[in-house]
Amino acid sequence: MRGKTSTYFKILLILERASYTQIIMRRRILLINPWIHDFAAYDLWAKPAGLLYLASTLKKNGYDVKLIDCLDPFHPGMERETRTRAPKRLPSGRGGFFKESIPKPETLKDFPRKYGRYGITPRMFENELLLAKKPDAVFVTSMMTYWYPGVFETIDILRRVIPKVPIVLGGNYATLCGDHAARHSGADIVVKGEGEKALAEVLKDLFNDELQFLPDKDDLDSYPFPAFELLSRMDHVPIMTSRGCPFNCSYCASHRLNDGFRTRDPIRVVDEIEFWNRKFGVRNFPFYDDALLVDRERHVIPMLEEILRRGLDCVFHCPNGLHLREIDAFLSRLMFRAGFKTIRFGFETANTRRQTDTGGKITSEETKAAVAHLLEAGYNGNDIGMYILCGLPNQSASEVRDSIDFIRSCGARPVIAEFSPIPGTPIWEEAVQVSPYDIEKEPLYHNNTLLPCRGKDFTYEMYRELINMARRPTH
Ligand code: B12
Ligand code: SF4
Structure with a gap:
């Protein structure tokens, strides 16, 4: 009798589990990558x-x-919809977005640049929504x-097309400007920080x-690979070998966005690269790490070494700045041989005082030595991009000019990175004080x-000159 009862309960349990799984199976979640509204986006x-x-x-x-x-540059209906050509794309996986000019928001009306919505048209977005089965929740x-x-x-x-469906908002804006998002976005739930937890x-x-x-959360190897197969085309696949960064530079939000610095098993990372390469033919991989x-x-x-051992024919890109201090002859050669093509480093400034004050991640001497190793390994000077921050609080145009000159004297290519102030970073209070804009109240001013945050003496004309100066090729 006891045996029979337990079998009965086991069956009940199995049935219960089955119906539970079915309920979850039926639940539909729609994910949205929204438009960019900006003066420029590439x-x-x-x-x-x-x-x-x-x-x-x-x-x-x-x-x-x-x-x-919404940003899909390959959307099949867009050429017909807009009667324009699809944006130009490069084989490496970068390129333009579709773009439509739109009026500037009231707060930006005096700024003399055109404004646009980057991505598919709103009509196309509505069509997509109507074509999809009604979701139980939307994650934006x-x-x-x-x-x-x-x-x-x-x-x-x-809200208009699928009213009453709950909307959850997450991501960097939701994390960094949580109160603004909760008050103004219209989402039902606003999530700050890493979404998994x-x-x-x-x-x-x-x-x-x-x-x-x-x-x-403490074992990045327990995370399944991101579902890039949901994209309409995989012209490249971003890889994250780690989350966060052990440094704390005064202008950077890494600490606010991540739960500490954690790394994956490097061999498992190569498994992921090989998976996208063999299964989907992907060759181009940008790294999104803060501290690769x-x-x-x-x-x-x-x-x-594992990439080389497996003979993977892939190309790697580092659009997010790498740490110069780690570069020596050995690592330069290894990066070159493994297929690291686009390499960008966070140099930021040649001003020694500011180098220390902002976190001390690099010195000019170390930079010079690192560039020499990279050139020796086979990189061309124009391939070695060095980010230089421009428009930091109390930074003069001549500091940026000196930084450009210094990078050129090392034989690398200066790349201007215009400073965007980020709430909660160590430099934020100073940014609020010096900025003529109300950056505390209005994130559009970031x-x-x-x-x-540029001072009065640092004119926009000076900035244009610096951009032209930085764009000249390095010999
Ligand atoms: C990779 C990267 C880029 C890439 C593009 C990436 C992309 N997808 O568009 C490139 C190199 C092009 C880039 C460029 C720039 N970037 Co950038 N970038 C990053 C970086 C390093 C990683 C972003 C990322 O994808 N992370 C990986 C994923 C896993 O994290 P995630 O998207 O945040 O998602 C997690 C959570 O947010 C959450 N989540 C996300 N969505 C949702 C949705 C829901 C519903 C939920 C519940 C949760 C949730 O869960 C996710 C998983 O845990 C961040 C710094 C950082 N650590 O985040 C800076 C960062 C976003 N960039 C920044 C800046 C300043 C720039 C530039 C302006 C730099 C410059 N001066 O030129 C340019 C501007 C680009 C432009 N105008 O086109 C700033 C943000 C500034 C701001 N005011 O918002 C950041 C924060 C870096 C910093 N300085 O601190 N960037
Ligand atoms: S700027 Fe780079 S080194 Fe500094 S905290 Fe951010 S990610 Fe780390």
């Missing part, structure tokens, strides 16, 4: 990696997940703090669902094109 290997990380965890839990990518991501108008436009349309709570709140799988080269002996060196 697709420098930009994909919604964070959102697609969440997608893979959702899929693993049995949810039916779809993506609408966000990137730059000053791109929030694109997020709001997306949410407005969602919030997923369980959000899905419990929305549907009383219990997730059966959640990656362990840090802890090099245990991390990047074994990774590069836009780097405005150079919102």
Whole structure:
């Protein structure tokens, strides 16, 4: 009798589990990568990696997940819709977005540049929404703090076309400007920080669902690969070998966005690269890490050696600045041989005082030595891009000019990175004090094109001159 009872309960349990899985199986989550509204935008290997990380965890839990990518440069209906040519793309996976001119927001009306919506048209977005089965919830991501108008436009349309469907907003804008997002975005739930840990709570709140799988925040190897297969085309696939950064530079938001510095097993990273390469034919891989080269002996060196050992025919790009201090003759040669093509480094300034004050991640002497190693390894000077911050609080045009001259004297290429002030960073209070704009109240003023923290003596004409100076090729 006891045996029979327990079999009965086991069957009940199995049935219960089956119906639970079916409920979750039926639940549809629609993911949205919203438009960019800005003066300029260029697709420098930009994909919604964070959102697609969440997608893979959702899929693993049995949810039916779809993506609408408002930035999709390959959308098949767009040429007909706009009667314009598709944006020019390079084989390496970067290129333009579709663009439509739109009026500037009231707060930016005096700034003498045209403004645009980058991505598919709103009509196309509505069509996509109508074609998709009605979701049970929508997850919207966000990137730059000053791109929030694109997020709001997306949410407005969602509200009109699929009213009453709960909207969850996350990503960098939601994290860095949480109060602004909660007050103005129109989303039902605003999530700050890394999304994986919030997923369980959000899905419990929305549907009383219990997730059966959640990656362990302290073990990046427990995260499933991001669901890049949801994109319309994989012209490249971003790779993250780590999250966060052990440094704390005064102008950078890394600490506010990540739960500390954690790295993946380098061999598993190569497994991921090989997976996208063999299964989907992807050859171009940008790294999104904040600190790819840090802890090099245990991390990047074994990774590069494994790439070479497996003979992967891939090309790697580092649009986010790498750490110069880690570069020596050995690592330069390894990077060159493994296929690191686009290399950018965070140099920031030649002003020694500012180098120390902002975090001390590099000195000019170390930079000179690193460039010599890279040239020796086979890189051309024009391939070695050095980011120089422009428009920091109390920074003069001559400091930027000296930095450009210094980088050129090393034989590398200066790349101007216009400063965008970010709430909660160590430099924020100084930025608020010096900026003529109300950057505390209005995130649109964080836009780097405005150079919102440059002093009165640093004119826009001077800035144009610096840009031209930096663009000249390095011999
Ligand atoms: C890779 C990167 C780029 C790439 C593009 C990436 C892209 N997808 O578009 C490139 C190199 C092109 C780039 C360029 C720039 N960038 Co950038 N970039 C980054 C970087 C390093 C990583 C972003 C990323 O994809 N992370 C990976 C994923 C896993 O994280 P995530 O998207 O945040 O997603 C997680 C959470 O946010 C959350 N989440 C995300 N979406 C959702 C949705 C929901 C519903 C939920 C619940 C959760 C959730 O869960 C995810 C997983 O944990 C960040 C710094 C950082 N560490 O975030 C800077 C950062 C975003 N960039 C910044 C800046 C300043 C710039 C530039 C202006 C630099 C310059 N001066 O030229 C340019 C501007 C670009 C332009 N105008 O076109 C600033 C932001 C400034 C701002 N005011 O917002 C950052 C924060 C760096 C910094 N300085 O601190 N960038
Ligand atoms: S600027 Fe670079 S080194 Fe400095 S904290 Fe940010 S990611 Fe780290």
